[in-house]
Amino acid sequence: MTTTRKKLEGNGLWESSRMMLPEHKEAINRQQNEEGRKSRPSLDVQEIELIENALAESFHDHRKITIRLFDENEDTELRGIVTTIHTFRREIKLAIAPGDWQWIRVEDIVSTN
Numbered sequence: 001m002t003t004t005r006k007k008l009e010g011n012g013l014w015e016s017s018r019m020m021l022p023e024h025k026e027a028i029n030r031q032q033n034e035e036g037r038k039s040r041p042s043l044d045v046q047e048i049e050l051i052e053n054a055l056a057e058s059f060h061d062h063r064k065i066t067i068r069l070f071d072e073n074e075d076t077e078l079r080g081i082v083t084t085i086h087t088f089r090r091e092i093k094l095a096i097a098p099g100d101w102q103w104i105r106v107e108d109i110v111s112t113n
Contacts, residue, residue, distance in 0.1 A: 037073060040070055041110060054113075055082050055109075058081055058082040059082040062081055064079055065081070065113070066112065067094065068109070068113075070108050070109075078094055078102065080096040080097075081094070082094055083095045090107060091103050092106065
């Protein structure tokens with residue numbers, strides 16, 4: 001009876017199991033990934049205006065800009081020149097290197113430098 005109780009304490013049941021179904025493993029991995037996720041920050045009107053002004057300056061002056069993009073796990077940074085602005089679709093085209101560019105949704109931008 002003590003060995004049964006021991007298996008049910010903490011993570012004992014999983015650790016004592018020699019075989020795990022793929023569905024269980026996927027569920028455990030999914031739960032661990034979801035625990036590490038963060039929520040999208042809400043930007044106030046002034047922050048949004050600063051971001052839009054920085055994008056417009058990069059576009060008009062052909063000046064490099066650093067853009068921080070939101071990601072649930074870890075934010076990413078891109079550096080380049082804004083070459084196209086689609087105001088209706090709220091997207092920009094960022095030229096990162098000659099022949100290398102990326103479309104970015106404005107709503108994914110957290111900050112600019």
